[in-house]
Amino acid sequence: MTPARPTTPPDPQPDPRRAPQPGPQGPPRPDLHAVFARAASDVTPGPLPLEAVRRAGRARRRRRTTVLSTLSVLAVATSVVAVVVTLTPVRPSPAAPGPAPVAVPPTVVPTSAPSVRTSDAPPTPDPTPIRTVASGERVNAGKGWQVWLTAEGKHWVGPDGYENTRSVTDGNVDVAEPGVSHQSEGGPKGAFHSGLYYGTRAAGRVELRNAQGRTAVATLLELPGRPGWGVWYVHTGPGMGEVGTALYDRSGKLLSELPLIPRSGPS
Template identity: 60%
Template sequence: MTRTKKYAAAAAVAAVLVGIPTGAYATHATAPSAPAPTAATSTTPTTPNSTAAEGPAAERPSTQRPTVVRPGERVDAGGGWTLWLTRDGKHWAGPDGYENFRSVTDGNIDLGRPGVSHQSEGDATGVFHSGVYYGTKKAARVELVAADGTRTRAALVELPGKPGWGAWYVSTPPATDPGGIGVALYDRTGRLLAELPARPF
């Protein structure tokens, strides 16, 4: 199986895990977006195979409570993907069983202000996206944002006790837009907290 693994970090640090190239990136929002209309709270996360939603974020409900999971509790992310959290960060494994890890304690992210990271792996059948959001207790929505404006909402998971970070995940069809895809993090009012620009993956 041909797979790509990409991670991004504000310092654009490249790493190698078990001989497979990886990369990570993260950034912070520079300006808030217009608030979205208030919507009823949902405790059910969006499935990782959710369909893309069109139109600007402010036109859609923004409230989504992260699902609270125990440390080490496996989350079925669909398509053979599994995700779990520990106090040290986000872990995930693909259909082949190969495990990956994104630390929240290695100093590569600033837990003192809102940010979001993005990792993706996939092949001709589809792409699994996941990442860490952090530096806020008000996270309510993470969306993938394609260069053509198409948006796909992700599912959110957190550990108990409001640790100040959590993880998101969603699956998409194989990429066809050469402009790539970005990530946006919003609070419960629909205010943009952090974003990553669209990049090929």
């Protein structure tokens, strides 16, 4: 059904003020505003396509929804693939066995020259401390033996109670020269050795040595004032046999020596 055409409005009356005025150059020009107004009033607008606009909008919404759903599915699938790849690493193929490595010894760079032994002799023992005792002071020498010193010389007594003396004033001992004496008493189970050392103020060690090289170092006693002589004593165990006696100074120099003598029987 075609809508009724609107009634054409009456032509507007020209405004005498806008009427073209004749001029010397030709006839007056028509009023363009009035012409355009009449032409616009002759146009009949058609009906609006509202239904087509609605259909086009619904189609655009469906396409947008489909695209978003597809993108969501792709994102989920990509995440699943990433998780599977992360949890199942690919193991490389084992390499072919090669030759066994050869151990190379480290290079040793000497930092100092090796020490040179100039002698096979054992090191010199340290000097033996000398104990200073008062005149007549009895010293427990162990295993029932006692030793003491007086101005006359050495005194000792054994487990049997029998006393012995070795004088330094009877002329049998020359205290002007380094020397050593040796007395011993005992049996197969062991012996007690004692004696005098004299002729030196630098006594360092008295040592017993048997034929097999076994040694025993004695204890040293002196009176106050370093009179130049003193007493030594030591115990030896079974199997020591005959021993020799040697006196050394504090630097290890041999001052006097006695040859090997039997353990039993005084010298």
